[in-house]
Amino acid sequence: MATSLPDPPQLTREQVLRALRHLDKEGPRMPLSTVYDLVYRGKRYAPRAVAQLAYRLALGQPAATWPLPAGAPTNQVLEHLDFTITTKRPTLASSPVLDGEVAAQDAMQELYTGSARAATAARAPAAALAPPAVQEPAGTYQTPQPYTQEMALQELFVSERQLAAARAALQRRRNLILQGPPGTGKTFLARRLAWLELGATDAHRIELVQFHPSYSYEDFVQGFRPDAHGTFQLQNGILLNFCQRAAQDPDRPYFLLIDELNRGNVARIFGELLLLLEADKRGPAQAVRLPYAPAGSAPFFVPENVYFIGTMNLADRSLAPLDYALRRRFAYVALAPEFGPPLQQFLATRGVPAATIARLVARLTGLNQVITDDPELGPAYCIGHSYFCQPPLHPTDAPAWLQLILEQEIAPLLEDYWLDQPAKASQQKKKLLG
Numbered sequence: 001m002a003t004s005l006p007d008p009p010q011l012t013r014e015q016v017l018r019a020l021r022h023l024d025k026e027g028p029r030m031p032l033s034t035v036y037d038l039v040y041r042g043k044r045y046a047p048r049a050v051a052q053l054a055y056r057l058a059l060g061q062p063a064a065t066w067p068l069p070a071g072a073p074t075n076q077v078l079e080h081l082d083f084t085i086t087t088k089r090p091t092l093a094s095s096p097v098l099d100g101e102v103a104a105q106d107a108m109q110e111l112y113t114g115s116a117r118a119a120t121a122a123r124a125p126a127a128a129l130a131p132p133a134v135q136e137p138a139g140t141y142q143t144p145q146p147y148t149q150e151m152a153l154q155e156l157f158v159s160e161r162q163l164a165a166a167r168a169a170l171q172r173r174r175n176l177i178l179q180g181p182p183g184t185g186k187t188f189l190a191r192r193l194a195w196l197e198l199g200a201t202d203a204h205r206i207e208l209v210q211f212h213p214s215y216s217y218e219d220f221v222q223g224f225r226p227d228a229h230g231t232f233q234l235q236n237g238i239l240l241n242f243c244q245r246a247a248q249d250p251d252r253p254y255f256l257l258i259d260e261l262n263r264g265n266v267a268r269i270f271g272e273l274l275l276l277l278e279a280d281k282r283g284p285a286q287a288v289r290l291p292y293a294p295a296g297s298a299p300f301f302v303p304e305n306v307y308f309i310g311t312m313n314l315a316d317r318s319l320a321p322l323d324y325a326l327r328r329r330f331a332y333v334a335l336a337p338e339f340g341p342p343l344q345q346f347l348a349t350r351g352v353p354a355a356t357i358a359r360l361v362a363r364l365t366g367l368n369q370v371i372t373d374d375p376e377l378g379p380a381y382c383i384g385h386s387y388f389c390q391p392p393l394h395p396t397d398a399p400a401w402l403q404l405i406l407e408q409e410i411a412p413l414l415e416d417y418w419l420d421q422p423a424k425a426s427q428q429k430k431k432l433l434g
Contacts, residue, residue, distance in 0.1 A: 009055055009066075009067060009068070009077070011051065011054055011055065011058065011077060011081065012058075012081070013081040013082065013083075013248055014245065014248045014249060015054045015055075015057060015058045016050060016051070016054045016078065016081055016083065017244070017245070017248070018054065018057055019050050019051075019053040019054035019057055020040055020043075020045065020050065021241065022053060022057065023045065023050070023053065024043075035070075035071070035087065036070075036071070036075060036085055036086065036087060037085070037086050038050055038078060038083055038084070038085055039084045039085075039086050040083060040084070042294070047070070047074050047075055047078055047085055048066060048068075048069075048070040048074045050078070051066050051068070051074050051077060051078060052065070052066035144198075144200035144201050144202040144203070144204075145200060145201045146199065146200055147192075147195040147196060147198070147199060147200055147201050148196075148199075149163065149196060152192050152195075152196055155192070156185070156188075156189060156192060157185065157338040157342040157343055157346070157385060158189070158335075158338075158342075162333075165333070166178075166189075166193060166333045167193065167196060167197070169331035169332075169333060170193060170197070170307060170309065170331070171197075172279075172331065173279055173329070173330060173331040174279045174282075174306075174307050174308065175277055175279075175307070175308045175309075175310075175329055175330045175331065176193070176307075176308070176309050176310070176330060176331050176332075176333065177261065177309075177310045177311070177312050177330045177331070177332050177333070178190055178309065178310070178311050178312070178333050178335055179311070179312040179313075179314055179332055179333070179334055179335070180313075180314070180334055180335035180336060180380075180384075181313075181314070181315055181335075181336070181337060181379070181380055181381060181382045181383070181384050182313055182315055182384055183337070183383065183384020183385065183386040183387055184335040184336060184337055184338075184384040184385065184386065185335065185384070185385070185386050185389075186311035186312075186313075186335055187257070187259050187311050188386070189335070190257050190259075190309040190310075190311055191206065191208075191257065193255075193309060194206050194255035194257065194307075194309065197253055197255070197307070198252075198253060198255070205246075205249075205252065205253070205254045205255065206254075206255045206256075206257065207238065207242045207254075207255070207256050207257065208257045208259060209238050209256070209257070209258055209259070210258075210259040210260050210263075211258060211259070211260050211261055211262075211263050211264030211266070211269065212260065212263050212264055213263065213264060213265070215264040215265075215269055216268065216269060217237075217268055217269055217270075217271045218237065218292075219237050219238070219269075220237045220238055220239050220269050220270070220271075221236075221237045221239050221240060221269075221270075221271050221272070221273070221290065222234070222235070222236050222237055222240055222290055222292045222293065223235070223237070223292055224292065234292060234294070238256075239256070239273065240300065242254065242256055242306070243300070243301075243302055243303055243306060246303045246305050246306045247303045249305070250303060250304070250305055251305070252305060253305050253306075253307055254303075254305055254306050254307070255306075255307045255308075255309060256306065256307070256308050256309075257309050257310075257311075258308065258309070258310040258311070259310075259311050260311065260312075260313065261310035261311060261312050261322075262312050262313070262322055263313075266322060266323060266326055267323045267325075267326060270326065271291075272288050272290065272300065273302070274325060274326055274329075275288065276288065276300075276301060276302040277302070277308065277326075277329045277330075278329055281302075282301070282302050282303065282304040282306070283301055283302075283303070283304050284301050285301075286301055286302075287299035287300060287301035288300060288301070308330075310330070314380035315380045315381045336379070336382070337364070337368055337382050337383060337384045337385050338385045339360070339361045339364050339365050339368075339385060343361075343385050343388070344357050344361065346389070347360075347388070347391055350391045351391070351393075351394075351395040351398070352391050352395065352398045353395055353398055353399070355399075356398045356399050356402055359402065360388060360402055363406070363431075363432055364383055364385075366431070367383060367410075367414075367428060367431075367432055368382040368383055370428060371383070371417070377417060381417060383410060383413070387405055387409055387410065388402075388405065403433075406432055406433055407433060410432060411429045411432060411433065414428050414429055414432070415429075
């Protein structure tokens with residue numbers, strides 16, 4: 001008597017792609033199946049093992065079991081999601097011709113990425129080739145919570161008008177830079193702007209990357225990079241992976257947050273993105289060929305539902321200004337230190353005594369005025385309010401909390417500001433701490 005099969009689970013293509021990315025990050029891939037292969041971008045995977053991992057990731061249950069057997073039932077689910085399943089036939093090691101499409105995929109992978117499987121087999125013991133245990137880190141899956149403008153205004157030190165202007169700039173240009181002195185909440189605001197546009201705290205549709213001097217085009221877009229075994233392989237960077245995710249979900253916005261944008265060599269990192277960033281250069285019609293892309297691969301484009309939010313610190317003397325061609329592709333919102341009613345109310349609701357709040361506001365407001373008036377510093381070097389956004393739990397600890405911040409975090413900064421004017425640094429420290 002034939003055994004009836006369970007109804008096929010409702011997987012999505014994005015969930016399967018996530019499983020493939022997970023397997024690639026794990027290093028050596030699981031052994032291939034003996035009959036079928038899932039072929040994707042020149043790499044081969046065991047279809048049922050991929051489906052099982054996608055199923056576990058989708059449910060958030062590391063021990064969940066894929067309910068369909070290997071072979072046609074699982075293959076049909078994957079093929080319905082536009083993945084290629086090939087049939088393997090055994091071949092001799094000395095055979096000059098391998099099997100059809102699988103051979104073509106192998107040739108492409110070895111031509112552009114090297115034979116990672118051969119290198120792995122040569123270097124790793126047999127035990128190392130065992131399937132890796134699927135163990136998702138705790139807390140990975142968080143249900144998105146609704147996020148509204150009222151909620152944003154309660155935790156942001158900006159006015160409703162300023163918040164509306166920032167959202168309008170993001171919608172108009174799709175590319176926004178938040179710039180201002182250190183400690184003015186640029187990264188905090190960037191994430192909240194994304195949440196507002198999404199309407200929820202949906203981490204899956206937000207990616208955060210931080211630029212730094214050693215960051216490169218190969219890290220951000222695409223390039224040859226070594227794997228765990230010293231073999232150089234062609235790998236997509238954060239941008240390509242993110243755009244591929246967004247392209248699979250065209251009806252919802254996706255946000256790439258770039259922290260410390262001008263700390264890297266921006267023109268070199270962005271490459272072709274210099275053209276594709278513009279709001280009217282989005283979509284397949286504006287696609288370009290990437291320099292590292294294999295012959296015959298699809299050209300790259302930025303989907304219309306991708307938004308970029310960068311943060312930029314203007315105070316660091318080691319940072320070069322942005323390339324003007326890149327600069328004109330962004331809208332800019334300037335942030336300033338906020339020691340007025342929003343911060344004062346925030347501290348008061350958390351139990352900070354009125355006398356401590358008054359001392360904080362008077363000292364920092366006066367110091368920032370001195371910094372602003374200094375011809376060698378200016379507004380970009382003012383002290384931001386984020387130093388004071390985590391008051392102690394007990395009100396009695398607030399005076400000591402403020403004094404330690406002034407002594408241990410603000411005063412050393414003043415010594416650096418007036419490094420060649422020690423008398424002025426000493427004077428301002430005395431006024432700050434007195």
